[in-house]
Amino acid sequence: MKQKDVICVVCPNSCAITVKQMPDGKLLMEGQGCKRGEQYASDEFLAPKRTLATTVRIKGAFIPLLPVRSSVPVPKERLNDILDLLARIEVQAPFKCGSVVVQNVLGLGADIIATRTLGVDTCAKVACELR
Amino acid sequence: MMQKETDVAVIGGGPAGLAAAIEANKGGCSVTIIERDDGLGGILQQCIHPGFGLHEFKEELAGPEYAQRYIDMLGETKVDVMLGTMVLDMTPKKEILAINEQGVVKVQAKAIVLAMGCRERTRGAIKIPGYRPTGVYTAGTAQRFVNIEGFMPGTRYVILGSGDIGMIMARRLTWEGAKVEAVVEIMSYPSGLIRNKVQCLDDFGIPLYLSHTVVRVHGKDRVTGITIARVDENWKMVPGTEIFFSCDTLLLSVGLIPENEVSRKAGIRLARTNGPEVNQFLQTNVEGVFACGNVLQVHDLVDNVAIEAKRAGAMAAMYATGIRLPSINSPDAVPLVAGRGIGYVLPIKVNTGVDLALASRIGPVNVSLRVKRPVDDVYVRVKNGAKEVYKKFFKHLRPSEMVIFELSAAALNAIDKAQPIEAYLEPKPAKELSEAKVA
Incomplete structure (x- = not known):
């Protein structure tokens, strides 16, 4: 039992x-x-479930990471699979808070969404132009 | 030197500063936020875990998402934001001296809201013996490295302190591929929320050592290990109970200190909590200077920060538009003291005899307190001499959770100025408890 x-x-x-x-x-x-x-x-x-919150790499923003989370709780035993998938992802700035990074991740019925708005880093842009 | 005038200056652009600024602006004032970081949102930007805004937005948001809601609201106002600007000095005449890339800035305000938040206690504050190798970080610093800047401070960790940041970092580091050997807590109970113990430690099989502390940091250039030991009720190490962990990093999650260096310069009196002494209008002993958020008291939930900050913003706007609020220095201000079982209680003083029109505009007095240690089946009581001002039963109270309640205008009108108001805990009589069970 x-x-x-x-x-x-x-x-x-x-x-x-x-x-x-x-x-x-x-x-x-x-x-x-x-x-x-x-x-x-x-x-x-x-069927234990958890909300996953982590980061993915982002290019062109003033910081290198975009925070993300699952839109709804996902099965606990699949958390590592999602983390492995997200470790291989890189997105491009600008990115808006709430927009989808991965739709229906691993077919689990949850989207991975951005939890921060990151614009294009204007400082980096100016530095490029000066060069 | 750049000079600027504003009705209300808000020092700090974290959750408290944002909420205070929006509210002060609603009160018809020009508002300036002075923030030393390159962006708004404060500590929320590194708190990427969910659980914020459950009360206010009825959703479990991640920290940056919660911050974004306020940043968006701020965007619809004409509030002026000075980023990358560090306040160096402040005078009782509400003249603020700050510095940024353009040089020195002088801001003359009619009212000021202090919303600087707090910083972490460090190794120095808790006196851990041993060498000073690389690899000892405060949990919040590590959180910023991992969640914003993209660095891992180490590979194998011991975490001292079972506060929420420490436990949340244990989960975060595990998800990032690190090994967390243990979380160590000097108290006999976890100091953070049970929810975090279950979901951040138990889920990953990370052991929590209660009534233990770090007694030695090993390693000369880099941490090579940590020795912990059991402590007795006086926090003295019990010889022979040492446990050694091989690791390269020690994280400290051992408490927060309100950041009040600038407040002190303006002659603001600080309470035992290290936050400014305020009355029910959140006004400090310097008239027209208000305090809210973690610079006033370390909060449990950001929702509670927002409520307090909105009040401070509204009060600052009233002051800036010429309404004089009763002073904490007045003889009508009665001390509110922490009695049996209470760690601290705010406000420090309650002004009585407040003009009725003003009192009705301001609403009831908000009182917040924390208990000293976990207790079950108690009344929180507030008395003024023999008079009962407030009484409520609680099944469970934990130091990690704030107790917040209102005192009505009627209760305040009946206050005897000659006696302090005291908040204390009273165990529910066993008889009442057994009767309740039968019922």
């Missing part, structure tokens, strides 16, 4: 919930304080 201890993060009560799966697939829970906690523990047991 599969069993998992989950600390609920829905509210500051931080309930310690034990989830057990019966042979018929039904979940048995102990320690949950509310319905929302029950849902959280069930998700954590069956």
